[in-house]
Amino acid sequence: xxxxxxxxxxxxxxxxxxxxxxxxxxxxxxxxxxxxxxxxxxxxxxxxxxxxxxxxxxxxxxxxxxxxxxxxxxxxxxxxxxxxxxxxxxxxxxxxxxxxxxxxxxxxxxxxxxxxxxxxxxxxxxxx
Numbered sequence: 001x002x003x004x005x006x007x008x009x010x011x012x013x014x015x016x017x018x019x020x021x022x023x024x025x026x027x028x029x030x031x032x033x034x035x036x037x038x039x040x041x042x043x044x045x046x047x048x049x050x051x052x053x054x055x056x057x058x059x060x061x062x063x064x065x066x067x068x069x070x071x072x073x074x075x076x077x078x079x080x081x082x083x084x085x086x087x088x089x090x091x092x093x094x095x096x097x098x099x100x101x102x103x104x105x106x107x108x109x110x111x112x113x114x115x116x117x118x119x120x121x122x123x124x125x126x127x128x
C-alpha cells in the first residue's frame with residue numbers, strides 16, 4: 001500500500017517524467033497485472049527530468065531512503081541502474097530496457113509512507 005501511494009505521488013510531481021508501477025493503470029502491462037496479481041509491488045521505477053545529474057542530486061538529498069546496489073529489504077532503498085546494476089551495458093542496450101540516465105529504482109520498506117513522501121519531496125526540490 002505504501003509503494004502504491006508513493007508511486008501515485010511521484011506521478012503527480014513535475015520533476016518526474018515517468019513512473020512504472022504494477023498497480024497503476026498506466027503501466028504498460030496493466031491488463032496482465034490485473035489478471036495475475038492481487039496487489040502491486042514494493043518496487044517503483046521512475047525517471048527524473050534532468051537525467052543523471054538530477055538522479056544523483058535526488059539520491060544524495062535523501063535522508064530516510066538509503067542508496068544501495070541491492071533492492072528488497074525492510075528499509076527503503078534506491079539505486080541508479082545505469083551506473084550500478086546495468087552499467088556494463090551500452091547506452092543503446094539500456095535504452096532498449098527502458099533505463100535512461102534519469103531512471104531510479106526504489107524499493108519501499110517498512111517506514112511510514114508519509115515520512116518517505118516527505119523525504120522524496122525534499123529530494124525532488126534538491127534535484128531541481
